[in-house]
Amino acid sequence: MKITLSDGVVKEFENGMSALLIAKSLSQKLGKKALVAKIDREICDLSTIIEHDCKLEILTFEDEEGKKALWHTASHIMAQAVKRLFPQAKLAIGPAIDTGFYYDFDVPKPFTSEDLVKIEKEMKRIVAANLPLERFELTRAEALDLMKDEPYKIELINELPEDDIISLYKQGDFTDLCAGPHVVSTGKIKSFKLLSIAGAYWRGSEKNKMLSRIYGTAFEKQEELSEYLKMLKEAKQRDHNKLGRELKYFTTNDAVGQGLPLIMPKGAKTLQILQRFVEDEEEKRGYQLTKTPIMAKSDLYKISGHWDHYKDGMFILGDEEKDGEVMALRPMTCPFQFMIYKSEHHSYRDLPIRYTETSSLFRNEASGEMHGLIRLRQFTLADAHIICTPEQVKKEFKDVLDLISFIMKSLGIDKDVWYRFSKRGPANKEKYIDNPAAWETTQKMMKEILDEIQMNYTEADDEAAFYGPKLDVQFKNVFGKEDTLFTVQIDFALPERFEMYYVDSENEKQCPYVVHRSSIGCYERTLAMLLEKYAGALPLWMAPEQVRLAAITDRSVEYLKKWEKRLKDAGIRVSLDARSEKIGYKIREARAQRVPYIAVAGDAETENGTLAIRKRGAGDLGQIGGDEFLQTLLDENANKTIF
């Protein structure tokens, strides 16, 4: 038979050889490294016997699918170990994920960290035994009989299509329902580590029982594992929740409450700089600023639909039973800006109207969902609503993307995000407004826009807003958890609900479209992302303290005071540390606080009218004239230079 290899070379092999034998015959090394095979696009076990001409790719740990197969096998090994140590444990599912694997178990008592150590030991035995993984197939009745003590597996088997073959994998004393593929034997998992224990709902639904999940990861070599663990540890050093507190950007207080951070002077300064930047940029681009109340009567939320669909998420002031009038803090800005729109009549000539607001929002998130500055109960959104005709939607949408792109470049984060086209889940009737035709139109419209500007994006079902599809700008925090940074949404539903209209050229009333968008997203969350991205060392233009003037001798203080005034007058955020100390000590302190520039002056500098400058991350710039230094600062500020 003729086998086409991944490099395009066609080779002749004897019929009926396994993929592993072919790999071995190609090279000793490949045979050793091989994990799974890709036969005509399908990922298979290496033991798969090949009997006809095909394309064959041998996958190793360097390939995504090879890695996943190894991790998936590791999860089976973990399940085997758990079954040996805790025979009463019921198996749920155990897939590979982006960074390793997990397995969910139903156990009477959740695992402890001591249990993890025991499970790891047992896993080492299973690896050392180098048990082969054997695939076999059963009829539904046979599979149900084999898995009769595993209720979760039975549920899974019963949901498989009637005519599906049911495949299982066996390794020594352990058998699991599994589609595969797997590596040939347990000995392939050379180094692994169990990382954490967590609760997770069966099938991801909070209505179901909570199971015990164990996360782990595995590598081919011990060094790779150590390196990965080291990287994890280093990533956590960048955690905004740690750095932001250490660097005094924010704090929290038990008496204030969850999800309500106290933004300290440094944090407030950076947020102010970002806010001014965004509001100025939006004004340049034709947005009009509004300032609307942070609360409203329940009547408003009854119009918007929030009262019916979002009540649990709102802070309600007063008691509906007792009080005649009940207020609620706003979870969104849209109803308020819509009321501004409705306060006057609009011609098609007025559109598009772009209302923007730096908006404090309040959402009563469930208690376990708060996280640092990323998930809060009160937050500040750079919110805007663009009210336009159907014909204008495309251009407005593209202009918003251009604004977002400009902002991301200014923040230096444009390479750290990806785009997600979030669509409706047609099956989820409760969550979305029932208007299939409008969904079809707006989703198609959005897709066209994205394709026209050749955006790279992923598509996600059942992630849309209840009133329309979204384009989300996504990022990952230091723990690898994904969140939305910015979002742009096309809304076909709320304008109608609010009875918004404009008069078209035929003097007819028409219902406009609304583009909901955030430009820099939620300020607190964006700050969190920036602190992590820059490990606390924010670029000069957004650093709360840009220059520290440090005295080494008392004699130089007067000289530094003059420079402090000059820099301040020029708009530089400068502070004077007048207390004379050893210079090494001052530099260490400024570094710890991530100050971009430290300008030191002792007697030598005052005599020749210079400052000795040290730049964060770049070392000593030597002695330069104060004017020259000021110019550098102004240039870097204006250009939003990132270093």
Next chain:
RNA sequence: GCCAAUGUAGCUCAGUUGGUAGAGCGGCUCAUUCGUAAUGAGCAGGUCAGCGGUUCAAUUCCGCUCAUUGGCUCCA
């Protein structure tokens, strides 16, 4: 909200098998007037998260609450 871990000085942590607590860093004061990762001395900071229970006695044991952290679910 659910599963789990945690809560001792501003920060990082030690400690008490039940007899009300310490270190380093940080802060303040004084001395030092200095040259590129730590000058020296001294002082001040804690109802041991909060509330209840057991006990002669609770920071320690038990219960509840609050908060923090990692997941799940949800979401910007």
